[in-house]
Structure formats: structure tokens, C-alpha cells
Amino acid sequence: MxxxxxxxxxxxxxxxxxxxxxxxxxxxxxxxxxxxxxxxxxxxxxxxxxxxxxxxxxxxxxxxxxxxxxxxxxxxxxxxxxxxxxxxxxxxxxxxxxxxxxxxxxxxxxxxxxxSYFGNDDWEKSAPGLKRIEDATIIRRRLLMAFERAELSENPAERESLLTFAIVGAGPTGVELAGAIIEVARQVMPSEFRHIDPRTARVILIEAGPRVLPAFPEALTDYTRRSLEKMGVEVMTDTRVTHVDDKGVDLANGRLDAATVIWAAGxxxxxxxxxxxxxxxxxxxxxxxxxxxxxxxxxxxxxxxxxxxxxxxxxxxxxxxxxxxxxxxxxxxxxxxxxGAVPPPAFHYRHQGDVATIGRRSAVIKMPYMNLTGFTAWLVWCVAHIYFLIGARNRIAVAFKWVWDFMTFQRGARLITDQRDQI
Amino acid sequence: MxxxxxxxxxxxxxxxxxxxxxxxxxxxxxxxxxxxxxxxxxxxxxxxxxxxxxxxxxxxxxxxxxxxxxxxxxxxxxxxxxxxxxxxxxxxxxxxxxxxxxxxxxxxxxxxxxxSYFGNDDWEKSAPGLKRIEDATIIRRRLLMAFERAELSENPAERESLLTFAIVGAGPTGVELAGAIIEVARQVMPSEFRHIDPRTARVILIEAGPRVLPAFPEALTDYTRRSLEKMGVEVMTDTRVTHVDDKGVDLANGRLDAATVIWAAGxxxxxxxxxxxxxxxxxxxxxxxxxxxxxxxxxxxxxxxxxxxxxxxxxxxxxxxxxxxxxxxxxxxxxxxxxGAVPPPAFHYRHQGDVATIGRRSAVIKMPYMNLTGFTAWLVWCVAHIYFLIGARNRIAVAFKWVWDFMTFQRGARLITDQRDQI
CATH class of the missing domain: 3.50.50.60 (FAD/NAD(P)-binding domain)
Known part of the structure; x- marks a missing residue:
């Protein structure tokens, strides 16, 4: 029917x-x-x-x-x-x-x-991007597996490579990933490992252009870079990636061994x-x-x-x-x-702002008439994202998890599921 | 170190x-x-x-x-x-x-x-069991895909097979799956489909022995069977499965076409x-x-x-x-x-009870000195399971989801992720 x-x-x-x-x-x-x-x-x-x-x-x-x-x-x-x-x-x-x-x-x-890998599609296998749910669970698995494999390793060079996380591209996604990963390494993991010290993990944010968050005003860019560096992220601007494989990336100025590479570049x-x-x-x-x-x-x-x-x-x-x-x-x-009415005139775009979180209590927001940084921006970001989620159930569940994890420094979804890659 | x-x-x-x-x-x-x-x-x-x-x-x-x-x-x-x-x-x-x-x-x-497939390991591909997280997401995908494929199908026989869910084995897992699936079909899905009527879905619980929940007292068995049948589940006891493939199961008394078969038998x-x-x-x-x-x-x-x-x-x-x-x-x-102390004497088992939920407001519980059924049993079941979860975060999150979904007849995790099988 x-x-x-x-x-x-x-x-x-x-x-x-x-x-x-x-x-x-x-x-x-x-x-x-x-x-x-x-x-x-x-x-x-x-x-x-x-x-x-x-x-x-x-x-x-x-x-x-x-x-x-x-x-x-x-x-x-x-x-x-x-x-x-x-x-x-x-x-x-x-x-x-x-x-x-x-x-x-x-x-x-x-x-x-x-x-986009700019014509190097074979890099995708080594450096997943983040556009879909499946991408996110692949990255989660690699991130968590890197710590597990480091805990098992007896080889110092291997351990160091396993505890190096390279993120290519410093737009909002790259910045948000870098901030979140350094927090996992320094705040969530330390008490749980016996063999490695997760605080020694390196998170490196690599950007071909001259600054992070290129679409934002320079003042917010500078603020973001300083915040990331204070958190422990190494920020490399003006640094072009020329090759990616399972063991790391080639940069214009040398090789970087990193078991985990994430692509946020295009x-x-x-x-x-x-x-x-x-x-x-x-x-x-x-x-x-x-x-x-x-x-x-x-x-x-x-x-x-x-x-x-x-x-x-x-x-x-x-x-x-x-x-x-x-x-x-x-x-x-x-x-x-x-x-049968007259269609509206040409599409007219109203820009509502750009936003990126830096860590668990900092963000930058660019709005038409003002910019926000720091804790205030982060609170606005939280409220706005809860608001834009679909369905009251998800809004309440996410708000609860954020508040809980903000207070406890935990992460609530640390499962390595599906195939474990090889160990 | x-x-x-x-x-x-x-x-x-x-x-x-x-x-x-x-x-x-x-x-x-x-x-x-x-x-x-x-x-x-x-x-x-x-x-x-x-x-x-x-x-x-x-x-x-x-x-x-x-x-x-x-x-x-x-x-x-x-x-x-x-x-x-x-x-x-x-x-x-x-x-x-x-x-x-x-x-x-x-x-x-x-x-x-x-x-265990009792020597027929090739049945596993067609009839997944439920022991691990990965098993659960495989079953979830098949369950949800069956409704999606039925909505797309123009072939009445195919549609009927897609809306037939066979569960082999009527222990607690089989009973719980049967109750939950009939609720998904009759309470969660109906408003969301245009081409099929999810209420027409058949959920068939197949048991080789003479009764459901064989480890429970007969009074609870009878109660469970009546409750399931009132909810719309077809219960087939004394029915042995002789073959399983992608299109259904062979029973001692005939063929049952079912696109989704779940194994809870051993x-x-x-x-x-x-x-x-x-x-x-x-x-x-x-x-x-x-x-x-x-x-x-x-x-x-x-x-x-x-x-x-x-x-x-x-x-x-x-x-x-x-x-x-x-x-x-x-x-x-x-x-x-x-x-250097004296080890405890032989392991002595204290039986604490058996429990199975039947649906969103009914359960059966067998305890050493009393049995419980219905809504009371279901409340005890909910409280006990929240209590046994690990971590306050999970306890609160699960309790919230249960209360929410109890009131709204929703299901909150209806994602078909990973490969979709073929469509």
C-alpha cells in the first residue's frame, strides 16, 4: 500500500x-x-x-x-x-x-x-581520516592498541614509535584530536600501566601551512598554538608530509617514526x-x-x-x-x-561562526562580531553541541558523560573491538 | 623498571x-x-x-x-x-x-x-551465538538489516522470510532475545516504516527439550511460556533443528524460512x-x-x-x-x-539463584527459598544488574537509558555499522 x-x-x-x-x-x-x-x-x-x-x-x-x-x-x-x-x-x-x-x-x-590524500590514496591504510563512525572506531582501536603494544614491548625504539602519535593537518579536526589524545596520554592512562609511562607519549600536529586553524583569525590561531603546546602537543607548522607508511611519516625536514598516524589534512x-x-x-x-x-x-x-x-x-x-x-x-x-509560488532569491549564506575545542577546558570561537577563547568558549561549545544533538536521550546521555569524565578524568568508551590489527 | x-x-x-x-x-x-x-x-x-x-x-x-x-x-x-x-x-x-x-x-x-553447534560448526556463519561484544554487534546488524531489507523488498515471500526471526535454544539467553526482539518489532519499529508493517514480524523460539528455561522450576517455565506467547512469540518445544543455512532452519517437522537465525542452544x-x-x-x-x-x-x-x-x-x-x-x-x-597458612577446604558452591527477563516488565527469578515472577521480578532484576555493573558511570548511564526507553518505547543504539552483509 x-x-x-x-x-x-x-x-x-x-x-x-x-x-x-x-x-x-x-x-x-x-x-x-x-x-x-x-x-x-x-x-x-x-x-x-x-x-x-x-x-x-x-x-x-x-x-x-x-x-x-x-x-x-x-x-x-x-x-x-x-x-x-x-x-x-x-x-x-x-x-x-x-x-x-x-x-x-x-x-x-x-x-x-x-x-583526500592529494593523489596518494595508498596512504589511507596507514593514516585513516575521520569522516564516518567507522573511521572513528578504527582510530580509537589504533590509539588504544598503541598503548597496549607499548606495554608489551621490550624494544625501546619500538616503544617510542608506539607512543608517538602524528596528526597531519591542523584544521579544527586536527586540533581537536591532538588535544584529546594528549589528554588521554597524560590524564587517563598513567595509573593503569606498569611497564610504560604513558605521560612520555608524543603527540605531534603537522601542518603544511604557516599556522594552525588557518580559517580562524590570527589571534585565535596564536592562542590555540600556545594552548596546545602548554598541554604538551608538539606543533610543526610549515612542514609538508611527503610520504606516509605503517611506521611513520616522511617530512620535508626528516623522518618521524610513529605507529599511529591520523589524517586530517584535506x-x-x-x-x-x-x-x-x-x-x-x-x-x-x-x-x-x-x-x-x-x-x-x-x-x-x-x-x-x-x-x-x-x-x-x-x-x-x-x-x-x-x-x-x-x-x-x-x-x-x-x-x-x-x-506555484515564486521561489526565494539566490541562496544567501549567513556565517554563524567557527569553533574548535583545544582540550578539556579550552576552545576558540570566531563569531561575526566577537571572538571567544578559553574556558568561556569551551562552555559555549559544550552547550551548543548538546543543543545540536538529535533527541533528548542523546543530549542527556552525552551531557552526563561529559560532566562525569570532566570530574574524574576518565574516558568511558575504551574498547578495542573487531580485529586487533596484528599485535 | x-x-x-x-x-x-x-x-x-x-x-x-x-x-x-x-x-x-x-x-x-x-x-x-x-x-x-x-x-x-x-x-x-x-x-x-x-x-x-x-x-x-x-x-x-x-x-x-x-x-x-x-x-x-x-x-x-x-x-x-x-x-x-x-x-x-x-x-x-x-x-x-x-x-x-x-x-x-x-x-x-x-x-x-x-x-557449541554440536559438531556442525558451519552453522555458525548463518546462526551467530551470543558470547562476546562482537557477537552482539553482529546480531544487532542482522536484526536491523532484516527490517531495512524487508522495507526495500517487492517480493512477498522474501519479505516474510526477512521478518522471521528464529532463535534456537530456550535457555535464559534465548528467552531474553525472543522477548527483546518481539518488542523491537511491535513497539519500537512500527511508526518508522512505510512499506512493511513491522508488527507482522514472527519471532520463533525453538527448543529441542520439552520446555523453556529447563534449569528453572516448572511453574516458572510455564509462566515464561505463557508470557512470551502473550507478547507474540511463537514457542516450539520438543523441536529439534537438523540443519541451518542462510535462508532458515530445517526442523524435524518441516522447513522454516528465516533470514535471521540466532544460536542460543549450547x-x-x-x-x-x-x-x-x-x-x-x-x-x-x-x-x-x-x-x-x-x-x-x-x-x-x-x-x-x-x-x-x-x-x-x-x-x-x-x-x-x-x-x-x-x-x-x-x-x-x-x-x-x-x-604459609592452611588453605580453605574444598570449594563449596552456594547457589544464589537463576534469573531471566521476559520483556520490558516481566522476569522470572528462582531463589533458594522463593520464586518471583512478573513486574516484581523484573524490578529486582533491574536493580541487581545495575548493582553488578562495574563503575558508577556505567551504572548511572545504563539506569538512565532503561528508564528513558521504558517510558518512550525507544531503543537507543540502533546503528548498523561495519560491513552491511550484502543487501
Missing amino acids: AVEATTSARRKVVIVGGGFAGLTAATKLAKADVDVTVLDRHNYHCFQPLLYQVATAELSPADIAWPIRHVLRRQKNARVLLGDVTAIDVEGRKVVADTGTFEFDELILATGARH VIASPAGRWLGAETDRAGRVIVQPNLTVPGHENIFVVGDTATAKRPDGQDVPGVAPAKQMGAYVADVIASRVR | AVEATTSARRKVVIVGGGFAGLTAATKLAKADVDVTVLDRHNYHCFQPLLYQVATAELSPADIAWPIRHVLRRQKNARVLLGDVTAIDVEGRKVVADTGTFEFDELILATGARH VIASPAGRWLGAETDRAGRVIVQPNLTVPGHENIFVVGDTATAKRPDGQDVPGVAPAKQMGAYVADVIASRVR
Whole structure:
């Protein structure tokens, strides 16, 4: 019966991707006279800003992920289906996935981005990035296994390499990982090991450019660097990585032995541009029109990290906030068309701020009219992230864990699951 | 330096396995003048009685598992090492693991049990059992994927098979899984699907013997069966499974198509008996002396699910409570020997009761002098399980999730992670 409903005369809107952009578009279409299908290769929406806390054993995956169909359960015009998109038939108006073929009248592609190794894809095996739940549990396993293997090792050089953690890229993710890992080493682990002293672990943040958090004002950059260094992180700017393997990284100025390397250096958009045969920028993002449609296809929208829209001043608009704003804007365009109303003018991006945590009581926040640093910024960060989580259950559970672990210096999700790599 | 300490003249006690038996033995040796090494192939202690709640998406793995080295962090005479034991050199007094070789003066083997397929090991791929965290996430993935695939299917027979869940074995684990899965189907899922009606899902509990919960008194058995049937579970007793494959099970009285089959029918001990060359019973458990040592080796103890000790009345002593009691008893024996005191008399088992939950407000409890059923039993069960969890953080987090989900009919950990099997 439900099948019949979806083959009704109502306009079919297919949304590929249940991240911030796709999910916002879906919920904003709740009152429109359309049939919405959300396709995602996972059954959950993942709150990416807190992925680094899963990677560093503070939160469990389920704390920051929520089934997409649960979020949309009361939205009767929406259905949610699992599917990994492989192609798009632009002329025939069909999305082809591994689970079936789905017709659309309007298509919203919100398929996000992956990390980019700048042409060295073989580095991924040695230096995982952090975009998905699976990435986070891989990094968590390597981080925890490094301490376990060091405790077992009788070879000083091996032990030193095992206790060296290299993070490539000093954007917000790199900074947050570096801060969290040094805290694990210096605050969580020391009482639990007998053979090694986890406090001797080195955490090295490597950045090709001249400063950390390049998208932030210089004052916040300087503050962040000083804070990280005070915590014990070694910050290497102007340092290019020329090779990555299982045993460490080659830097322009020498070799660094490190059993754990994490990649936070660059992103590349999903293959949406290739599916569409559309023009993309160097990062693979589809270059969209002012109304976020693909040139020549007024019924195909690309939003979030997989699109590039220029601001009025010509600058790119990256990040989380635009994903939600883009999703909402596109839903508005479609709803207007269905109602026969005039669609809203060109997408206009309102920048709401940039934020990065440095450690358990420090953060930096850049807002339009002011900057915040230190404990105040950290408190604002905590409240904002709790607020943006989906569902009261997750909000309460995460808030409880943060308060608890803040007071006890513990980490609550220190499980090494699945294969242990080889030991 | 720590290495030197462990090669001191103090007696070396090696404990293999960080489950209930091994962990209890380790903590009870805190004040003894010995060096304790706990070896486990995982870095965590898993609270097995709640594994079924991870398998049915109520709790996250980290809610019921805690790093062993965290539990023992303040016990200065204990170290914890990761290692998968492959052999034991009984004469040379060495444990051989993939991570190294460890000398012992006294050895405690607490290596647990796995599920047994009664010689049909190829059934495991189709019908996973539930003994480890990894088992639980495999079952969770299959359970959730079955609903997702049914929602996508256009084939009525396939849909029916996808919505059929067969559980083989009606001991406590089978009963608890059956109750939890029917609740997921009838209470959690219905509002979220458009194409299928999850309430039509069949949950079938298959038992070769004449009744469910065979270790319980008949009155509790009858109560449990009636309760399950009222919830919608189909209970098939006196029904032997003769074959299992990816599409279902062959029963003595016919074929049952079921995309999801879970095995809760039997256990076999770890290979400890083989490592030792010791006599074992049919379930592979080492037949130990009254003081839980292996015949001919007064310094090698076997405890928990991998040992069989007879009660004074000749009956076996299985289950969780004996694991802890055995671990504590063996620690007492070793501590007495080290002090030069008289070791305690033969291990004496105090039976503390059997318990199984049936659903979200019902349980059965068998205690020495009374039985409990229904809501009262369920409340006692909840309180007891919160109490036995390790760490206040987990206790509070689990209690919160239970209260929340009890009130909202939700499940908080509905993530399909890792490979999705094929769709």
C-alpha cells in the first residue's frame, strides 16, 4: 500500500544523503505536497562535529548517531531507504543504487565529502581520516592498541614509535584530536600501566601551512598554538608530509617514526559531480548556480560539502552551518515550486561562526562580531553541541558523560573491538 | 623498571581471562604477596548478562564493558596485558600467547566458553551465538538489516522470510532475545516504516527439550511460556533443528524460512583442557579436583565456565555466580599458600539463584527459598544488574537509558555499522 502512495501523482523528491544538509531538507519539506525519499548508505545520521570524541574513547558511536528513520518517523510524506548510489540517470530522472532504482522529479544530492590524500590514496591504510563512525572506531582501536603494544614491548625504539602519535593537518579536526589524545596520554592512562609511562607519549600536529586553524583569525590561531603546546602537543607548522607508511611519516625536514598516524589534512567531495557529468572544482565539488541547482538541470540540487557556492564576495562557503542552510533553502525552493509560488532569491549564506575545542577546558570561537577563547568558549561549545544533538536521550546521555569524565578524568568508551590489527 | 619488579622473587600468579572468574581472582589477590598478571585477548571485561541488550540495540557496547586495566588500576601488584593464549608449557610453567611467553608459579585459567553447534560448526556463519561484544554487534546488524531489507523488498515471500526471526535454544539467553526482539518489532519499529508493517514480524523460539528455561522450576517455565506467547512469540518445544543455512532452519517437522537465525542452544568450554592435556567432560570443561586444581598439578587452577566441579550432591555447578565464587576461592587458596597458612577446604558452591527477563516488565527469578515472577521480578532484576555493573558511570548511564526507553518505547543504539552483509 505504501508503495502505491509513492507512485501517486505527487512530485517525487529524492534526497541522497542523511547528513546535516539532506536531513534538514527532508524535515523542511514536511508540509509540502510531495513524496520525499531519503536514501543513505547508512541507517543513521551522524553528528560529525563530535566524531573526534568517539575516536578518542569519550563517547560511544550511538551517542552521536541516530537512525534517520527515527528522526523522520512522524513525517508521513517521507520514507527512508538504505542504498548506496552508484549512478544517476539525469535524463531519465532516476537514481541508481545497490538496493534499487528510484525515480525523481526533483533530486537533492547531499552526499558529503571524504578525506583526500592529494593523489596518494595508498596512504589511507596507514593514516585513516575521520569522516564516518567507522573511521572513528578504527582510530580509537589504533590509539588504544598503541598503548597496549607499548606495554608489551621490550624494544625501546619500538616503544617510542608506539607512543608517538602524528596528526597531519591542523584544521579544527586536527586540533581537536591532538588535544584529546594528549589528554588521554597524560590524564587517563598513567595509573593503569606498569611497564610504560604513558605521560612520555608524543603527540605531534603537522601542518603544511604557516599556522594552525588557518580559517580562524590570527589571534585565535596564536592562542590555540600556545594552548596546545602548554598541554604538551608538539606543533610543526610549515612542514609538508611527503610520504606516509605503517611506521611513520616522511617530512620535508626528516623522518618521524610513529605507529599511529591520523589524517586530517584535506577533503574531497563525494562523486556526485561524476554521477551528473557536471563541472567540479579541484576538491571535486559541483559548481552550482545561485539557487544551488546544477547548470542545465533546474530539478537537480547539490548541497552541503559536495557543492561549491560562491558568496557575494566571491569566497567559498564551507562547513556545517552552510549544509543546514543549503538544505533549508532548497526545501524552500521546491515547496515554492509545488505551490506555484515564486521561489526565494539566490541562496544567501549567513556565517554563524567557527569553533574548535583545544582540550578539556579550552576552545576558540570566531563569531561575526566577537571572538571567544578559553574556558568561556569551551562552555559555549559544550552547550551548543548538546543543543545540536538529535533527541533528548542523546543530549542527556552525552551531557552526563561529559560532566562525569570532566570530574574524574576518565574516558568511558575504551574498547578495542573487531580485529586487533596484528599485535 | 616495571619489568624488573615482575622478575622479583615474589610468586608469579598468571590469570588467563578477565571475565567474572578471572577478575574476581585478581582483585581478591590484591593484598597477597604475589605478582599478578592478567592476560586477556580483549582489553575489556564484558558484563555478559546484558549482552542481549547490545544485540537488540538497547545499550552500547561500552555500557557493559570496562577496560580490565582500569578496574585494576589501583592494584599495584597487578599488571594487565593483551594476549591470545595458544599453548601452556605445564612442566616449564609458561603460558604461550601471541604477544609473548609468561612464566608462572601459579596459573588460573578462566577462559570461559563459546557456543557449541554440536559438531556442525558451519552453522555458525548463518546462526551467530551470543558470547562476546562482537557477537552482539553482529546480531544487532542482522536484526536491523532484516527490517531495512524487508522495507526495500517487492517480493512477498522474501519479505516474510526477512521478518522471521528464529532463535534456537530456550535457555535464559534465548528467552531474553525472543522477548527483546518481539518488542523491537511491535513497539519500537512500527511508526518508522512505510512499506512493511513491522508488527507482522514472527519471532520463533525453538527448543529441542520439552520446555523453556529447563534449569528453572516448572511453574516458572510455564509462566515464561505463557508470557512470551502473550507478547507474540511463537514457542516450539520438543523441536529439534537438523540443519541451518542462510535462508532458515530445517526442523524435524518441516522447513522454516528465516533470514535471521540466532544460536542460543549450547556451549563448549575454551580449549583450556587441550592446552593442559587434562581430562574434560563432553562440553570440553576440565574436570577439576575439589580445590579446583587440575589433577596432578596443584599449581594450576581452572575456574568458571571452562571447569566442571561437582557439588556435594554430585550435580554440576554452572553459571555466573560460581564463576565469581570460584575466582574468590582460588585467590584464597593461593593467598593461604603464600602466607604459609592452611588453605580453605574444598570449594563449596552456594547457589544464589537463576534469573531471566521476559520483556520490558516481566522476569522470572528462582531463589533458594522463593520464586518471583512478573513486574516484581523484573524490578529486582533491574536493580541487581545495575548493582553488578562495574563503575558508577556505567551504572548511572545504563539506569538512565532503561528508564528513558521504558517510558518512550525507544531503543537507543540502533546503528548498523561495519560491513552491511550484502543487501
